[in-house]
Amino acid sequence: MSTLDKAHTSTRPVPNPKRSLITRLHMGTGVVVGIIIAAIAYYLLKHSVLTYTDGVADPLEPHSNNIVLLGTMFAWSIGFMAGIGAFIGPWRWLIGKDLTDEEILYMAGDGQGVKRYFKYCTDHKVVGIQYLVGVMTLLGVGGTMAMMIRTNLARPGGHFVTATVYNSLVGLHGITMIIAMIIVATGPFGNYVMPIMIGAYDMAFPRLNALSWWVLFTAIPVLCSAWFLGGIPTGWTAYAPLSVQAGPGMNAFIATIIIFAVSTAVAGMNITTTVIAMRTKGMKWNRVPIFVVGSTISVALAIPAFPTFMVAMIMTGLDRTYNTGFFDANMGGSGWLYANLFWIMGHPEVYVILIPGVAALMEIVPVFVRKPLFSYNAAIMGFAGIAGLSILVWAHHMYIAGWAPSLNGAFMVTTEMISIPTGLLFLVLIGTLWRGKPWMKLPMLSVFAFIWDFLIGGITGIYLSDVPADGYLHGSMFVTAHFHFTLMGAALTGAIGGLAYWFPKMTGRMLDEKAGYISFWFVQIGFNVLFFGMFMAGAEGQPRRVMDYAAMFKNSNLVSTIGAYSVGTGMIILLWAVIHSSRHGKVAPMNPWGAKTLEWTVPYPVPLTNFDELPVITSDPYGYGKGK
């Protein structure tokens, strides 16, 4: 305790590196420089890029327009990074005048209050909060789009939006939510909490940490620009050749994915290295908190997975700009090539989303049941097994594509095998609950919701993985309901549980319990009603991604829409609770849940370097329980 008190009360002088450019740069300068560079790029490209139609230069040709737009978007991203100061460190190193200690301390945001959230700040706690705000923004935008989709589908013949807008909503809802869900747990908690959990001063590469967030930030306006460029007509899967022929909005999608892939690669390397290299003394691999293990496996899985999506997008971009014909059958290319590249990313990606959510709940259960985590080894085997198998299952999304039907059997085998490690995750959760008296607080409620939702998602996944049943169900609303049960019902519920659990450490205040309960029931009941209706519509034979449907689907769709409004209400209440509690909530004690992991041994606000002296670990953090 004495070291902690010291850390809390220690007063360092606010660093003041005079005449350093770093002190003058922030998000505002980033935006300004980004817009200037983008405008220059737009002007230059517009007046220099010409493609030829029948030997005649033609500036109006869609290919040249795509070059101009893509170039402008990447220029914005690079310009913003320059304007916020991302390149100062490498530049100074290059010319042999590395940053001084004072400048490094300044970059860590020491003593700068709220300002540091708008700077190129290397403190992992600042990056964690930035990710949290980013995730909530994306979820809010994606959720609003979901409400518009369900409103349009409330009754047959609904024309709440036009067909173009509807298709764009479907695609943008998809990609916004996928991006939000990939970072929903590893972004905020992986950055804020995880380094403290393993007893580290900061991440292994603090500047890369800032880079990963701000690069991601530049993708958000790019994605939003899709709206103003005519939307995307392809859904988030962006299948070629539809994506190759699509209008200018598609460029925004391509640029977003490429920028996002850079961000996740940087973040993934950073988190993996931190956990491998920076665990405190005594934290052997079998003493690492399970959330850290889960997050690490998740980001390690993302490192090989996402580049294939990036490659697929680069190739789509080239098809759209220089007519390379990678995915154009008329030029000897293949749409199946795209589908393969996409799903080689796409299936690992769902587990990248799922695993941190489950791992967060596994961190929560022992604390609230006051029992050790049941079979730590089974949890690790479950995560590792899922991660390993998930690389081998991608073509179950292509059973009915007509591509290599004779491979369907093989992909069915690998896919069904995933039920074994998934079963282990359930065993760990129910084993920990067994004979315990759960302390019914907000984080614990998420555990029960997760078990129900993930079970439904899992069982419906078994039919979908079986080739003959998929012959009927593929491309129907049934699939949509299934993956919402796994991604939203399971992974998002896990992340909300994590938010309720770590909220006191991240904001110094308790999350409002009453609002939390009300929100929980609105969301969970609404969610189950919503996707029960969608399972029904899918089983009845309604295709997914349709803006209209036959009269026979009207009951199931109405049920879904009613459920959706309940989810929307609950989410608004949760948003209010988060904003309100972070300012006016009950002040949290240092360890409100009586947990044994390291993040609860540091005060709020967490000191800049987390610990004055690194703690020494002698056991895993699950030493609860009496007897035995």
Next chain:
Amino acid sequence: MANSSEHTPEVLAPTPGERLTNFFKRKDVRRTTIHFFLWTALFVVLGLVYYPRWMPEIMSKEMKSAESIMIWFTVISAPIAGIVLAIASNSFMNMHRGDTPPEDGPAIRTHGPIVAIWTVGSLVFALVAIGWGLIEVNSQAVAAARDAKSAITVEVTGSQWLWTFNYPAQGIETHNLNLPVGVPVIFDVKSADVNHSFWPVQLGVKVDANAQVTTVIYTTPTKVGAIDVKCAELCGLYHAYMETDGAVMSQSDFDAWVLAQGGHKA
């Protein structure tokens, strides 16, 4: 060590049977068991009652096979869901409220036999699902090969946003899919533009339509009735409206329809 045990009074260890009986005498175990039966029953009912009620009429073996998988996999997984949900719901009802954490529970860190049984059990379950699926896939492939000679061929072309059916042997082209009952059919599917997915709903089969390549799917309609044809792959603006209908009809009705369309007997 050996000496000290000689002096302790002999207590007979309970037999495995006795231990099991004692286990089920515990109050929490009994309650969990009741929950287990309720949850299992719920899933059995969901599978047996709801899927047949929701899904359209079965008009081919493939549709039958899809529906059976959905029903029976739900029933087979019901007891597993039952165990998970029973432990969860019993624990939920055992909740502790208040602002202080509950007392510590028993320090059970793991239980080798349980983990082993659970893992092997999941493996067996996965193997059943795999075996079932492989047998179905195989028998469909065998049937398709066997029936290929007696089959009629329908060339399906998807274009934004229209289905066109060409019957080469009968020499007709239509936008409605009519088929004779009991005759195997081969669909040769391609696209004139972007990807589509050909889905004759009541026949329970589906295959994507791609440009420049032909994909093939087989089925045998087993029942007379109306069928809906839909597109199951997002194909642009009016994807939702890319649907048509048709019917499975008796051979004589089919022949009459072919003649009326200006075709001839195959």
